[in-house]
Amino acid sequence: MSEETKKIKLKVYRTNYKKEEPPHYDEFDVSVKRWTTVLDALLDAKSYSDSSLGIRYSCRMASCGSCGMKINGKPRLACYTKISELNDQTIVCDPLPSFPRIRDLVTDFTEFFAHHKKIEPYIHNDKVPIEVVNKDDLVEFKQTPEDVDKYLQFSYCIKCGLCYSACPTVATDTKFPGPQALSQTYRYMADTRDSGESTRLDIIDDRHGVWRCHFAGSCSNVCPKGVDPALGIQLLKGHLIGITKNDKKIATLRSKEE
Amino acid sequence: MGIKPNNENNSSTDGDIKLKSGREGLMGWLNPTRYGWERVSYWLQRLTGVGLLIYFIGHIYETSSLVNGINAWNSMLELTQTPGGHIFLLLVIGASTFHTVNGLRLIFTESGIGLGRPGRPDYPYDATSLNYKQKSGIWVAMLLAAIAMLYGGMVMFGDVN
Structure with missing residues (x-):
């Protein structure tokens, strides 16, 4: 039929x-x-x-x-x-x-990707070099499933730009990083492997930064992957003003013998 | 064919590719209809905030007329005793009630409280932060603003003293 x-x-x-x-x-x-x-x-x-x-x-x-x-x-x-x-x-x-x-x-996504790149979206860890030349230098971190749940949804971002284009602040402020870059800042902040929190918070804590988000929720409304950028940004703000509990412990490295 | 879009901004060049800025500007946030209740709340919070700021400046001007004598003060008060003045005060009552109640909600929300916890997203990927606790907060703010306006209207236009 x-x-x-x-x-x-x-x-x-x-x-x-x-x-x-x-x-x-x-x-x-x-x-x-x-x-x-x-x-x-x-x-x-x-x-x-x-x-x-x-x-x-x-x-x-x-x-x-x-x-x-x-x-x-x-x-x-x-x-x-x-x-x-x-x-x-x-x-x-x-x-x-x-x-x-x-x-x-x-x-053209040049500006959008530049905002994403600016927040240094990769693991910073004092114990591990950012660039690994020798494969023997590769290491593994120990993370529990609960540790992973804290950032997993934000790592599902496919950088499609829908949140950026729905955001009313992005519409008027070219320097605002946008929901994508800000939610990725939270994604790394919540990741127990990462210790680059102060570096990233310095980048986003300015007059065109995270404080220009006023929770219109449009980013989360249009996100096709359930990333919920608005949640990440509000948790980030709560963390910056010291309201959200921060019990993050940097993950330890798994030794070669384990 | 041939319908002209109404939103064109300045063009710029990037190498060989000519680009045109697609930024919506003020029109980007002036239309609250497409993205749910949170966007309506954002829009109303900003409009009422700007409106109350303008009222605050006018209010200082109004009360400062007292230094010019009782007659100047009385003539200023008469302005608010007209139907137009009453409607203006009704809008002030509604705006201040909504802005206060929704503002209290936003103090918690923007601190990451009441939004839920991050987790593993499942289809259809409903956002945790756009939950019914938040929506209810917006509806309560609108309802209280309507009640305050209704009571204010009864006092100003009716027999309630």
Whole structure:
């Protein structure tokens, strides 16, 4: 038995700044089924209507974070959003807000990644060098499952930029690191292998830093991986003002004989 | 085809690739409708905060009229005894009640209290921090603001003394 098919209208933001092409929307009629995603519909339009349509995508399963865009007014992953769940005959696709636009739905992540890089998102530990040249120098830390639970959800971040684009502070402050970088600061702060807390807190504790978050919760509302950046940021603030309990003990190294 | 988007900012260049800033600016936070109750609370908290700051400045101006004599003070008071003045005071009552109650919630929230604990996320990945304790706090703040406005309205427009 064949699945029910229906027609929807796909409105896609188009522009090419290199050719001084004025921004406009192109409309495509696409046949969709119950499980058709917005990315499937865009690729259908690209395959059969206009091959010049600019989209960035890769894994098609919400793992790579490439296909973030504003769909019907809200940042979402195109591969993770079914047309049927939008309950609309017209699907409007815009580039992610707060990101510089390159062409059509493709945006530039340079600034976003720079914010992420600035908080030094890797394990700092006085006992272990950051760069390991000899494989014999590789070490293991001892962590309990409870230790892992404290930071695991924040490490699920795929850097898709949806939280950054939904954040009302990012919309007005270019120096604000954004929910992604701030939640990653908490992720390393909660990790018992890491001892670089003071270094990172110095970076985020300034007038454009963590205190500009006022818990609008939009980052957590749009996160497709359950990272809940708003939770991490508020816990980080609680830690900075000394309210959240900090019983972190730096993990010990497992010896080669163990 | 050919519908012009209404939100274009300054362009810049990065090497050979021409870029256009997609930053939403003030419009980014002026629209509270897309991201749930927490965004509505953020929006109302900021609007009421700005409104109360403006009222505070006006209030100092109003009370300072007393130094110009009792007649100046009475003429200033008359401004608040008009229907427009009453509606303005109703908005002040609502804004101050909401801002206070929601502000108390936010003092705890922004200190990491009442948001739940980090854990292993499961599909459909509902965020722990956007829990019903937080939503209830927002609803209570709105409800108390409505009750305060209702009582204020009864006092100013009705027979309650």
